[in-house]
Amino acid sequence: MGVLLGGALTEGPGWQWAFYINLPVGLLLLVALPALVPARAPQAARLDVPGALLVTGGTAALIYGLVKAGDAGWADASTLLPLAGAVVAYTAFAAVERASRAPLMDLRILTRRPVVAGVFLMLIATALLIACFFLGSVYLQHIRSYSPLKTGLVFLPVAVATGVGAHLGSRLVGRIGSRPMAVVSMAMAAAGIIPLTRLSETGSVYAGLLPGLVIASFGLGAVFVTATTTALAMVAHREAGLASGVVNTFHEVGGSIGVAVVSTVAASGFERGSVSGFNDAFTVCAVAAAGSAAVALALVPRGKPQATGIPHAH
Template sequence: MQPTDRHDDVMNRATERNLAMHQPQDQVRDTDKPREPQESADPRRWKALAVICTAQLMLMLDLTVINVALPDLGADLGLSRGAFTWVVSVYVLFLGGLLLLGGRLADVFGARSMILTGLVVFILSSLASGLAQDENLLIGGRLCQGIGAALLSPAALRALTGIFHGTERNKALGVWSSLGGIGFAVGVFVGGLLTSGPGWRWVFFINIPIGVITLVAIRALVPERRIAGANRRIDVLGAVTVTAATGSFIYGMINAGDHGWADPGTLVPIAAAVILYVVFTVVERKVQNPLVRPDMLVRRPVATGAFLMLIAAGVTVADLFITSQYLQHLRGYSALETGLFFLPTALATMVGAIVGGRLVGTIGTRPVAVAGLALVAIGNGLLIGLSANGNVYAQALPGAVLFALGGAPVFVAATTAALGRVTQDEAGLVSGMVYTFNPTGSAIFVAVGSTVAASGLASTPSIEGFTNVYTMFTVVAAVAAVVSLVLAPSGKPQMTGVPDAR
């Protein structure tokens, strides 16, 4: 380089530095600003959503698909009266009891790994249930189905929140959150169809081909996401105490529906659950790597999500259960006719979830939760006018469609509220915590609803039993809507607790 060239180069650099010193801060070149790392959208995300939702829908179907198969199943295996209750309830018991542990395992070992593990357990236990020759083997198979579901469900939600970003995440959560109501409504139809066709064993066998195809698709489409540097130690004592507490509580609620609130089978498990939850709180304050920090339970987003999930799952699932009993027990509908009645309700659930997912991202959690609960209250209010005769579709369908249409957005609001503003290593656990209130709420409200509707479920049914339940649910949903005005956070959800792809 010539001396004159060197001189010109030095002068040019000096001029650039001088201009930069006098340039306003907001006019500094973009290349000089530190850039936030951007995560590109996964091109497989919508296919991944489809297979994740397929796996989740299988779990939801098994909450109710067995109900319409019970008469044939009981006659074939010679089930005792107590076995009838256990065949239905043991699945919910272990699903609800182990969800917290499932969420923590998803944090530690990765969401996809736990989805695959839970799905394998679910497929094998479905095969065992379908091949069962006595009540003990059937109950054992249902128990293992619950374990597989508890491993899969929170991991599925964690994987979903890691794949989607921004407004797309709210839409995806809307689809995922709708699966509870859809599964219940469709489960009644599928159970009746399979039982009246190839037989009751196919309510379990149907899970095997669907599960295997889903297993292969998840391995191909869902990326593994682990928390960098996550502590791999598991709080075993905390997991045991919270599982026992939740299981005991659900068992007490189920028993209340069968034998009443004063029965020792109700009071003792519920008292034991309270004691075990206290022990769990003490344990979590003492251990070095707790399953859940007690302070997390009082965070506003988590408390909001838990409350909304409890009410949404409890009231809508109990509504569907009570309405199906009204149709079959009082109006003499067959299982297949009952399932056909609920198809518009399943469609309303899908529409409500999609609309709710969009609205949460545009107007926020609070208005969606309040409006959804208001629709649930209005739908139940319409059902108060049911009679023991007359056109069922004219009397019952409008109310059923409205409570389904309103309940689905509340599921979306619960999920998005809870997963907002949590750290990356808490996302799986929080999803497990909030989803625990789904089977818990279902068990509570179905048990309470069955007790209130006792006269409608008697050998000589009375319409007053059913209208009393709808009156109670109208009040509960209306009060919950008012509470949500205060409890639910304002503004749009900020999904900060999603894991990075590592």
């Protein structure tokens, strides 16, 4: 729904409404949560306010710096200062958590191999998927002169393929294991992106761009489920909530990294209206996907994750 609604809003009242639309949705959830979610507190817990502020501020600074990198360049002060601020905030957060009696986060979770594997898979999969959406959208609108709404319609099969890949991945990961699932799915993503490195300014979008995006998104959808399932089902039940939070944080960071990197690589193509920059950016994505498949072969633990009662959803 998002790609279609985003195209309709951009073509209609303006791209700013892609952000405004979140306000009534958020307010509706704020009202609905107390009525629908039971208020269960098995034990009293203190909120680690300094830790919460530091990790939230650090993550916000990191994402802002990465977004600015794609716009202003990696050497610009508007990029470097937020990134440096993120490093300072994360360093202070680690110190606060070690000293706190009731830390927001047990930093030892980052030494758990399943969590590290889940974080890696989520980071790369999100970076690749958002990068492909971003590049494909700009290519269609600036090179092929598609309207925002028509671009959203073109991306509907890609969105469906992501969901189908996630659904199939959720059924297979418990049968064949996390490692084979991660490697095969990431290799499929690389195979789908490779044809996109030869895009042209002419020819059929439905024969040139769309098949590769569908194959890549199908594989990445399966990677999303593999990432969350590995991180949650292969750690102790009491650590599953924290593992989920860590993995989903890197989901947000991954999207920012993906856009920052490919927009930097493809910048020349954006400026000249040339397709060469897009081909270079898709080449980076293909290499990253293939390399991640090799890393997953060594990093992702062996074994078949068992259900924990916690939904392995993204």
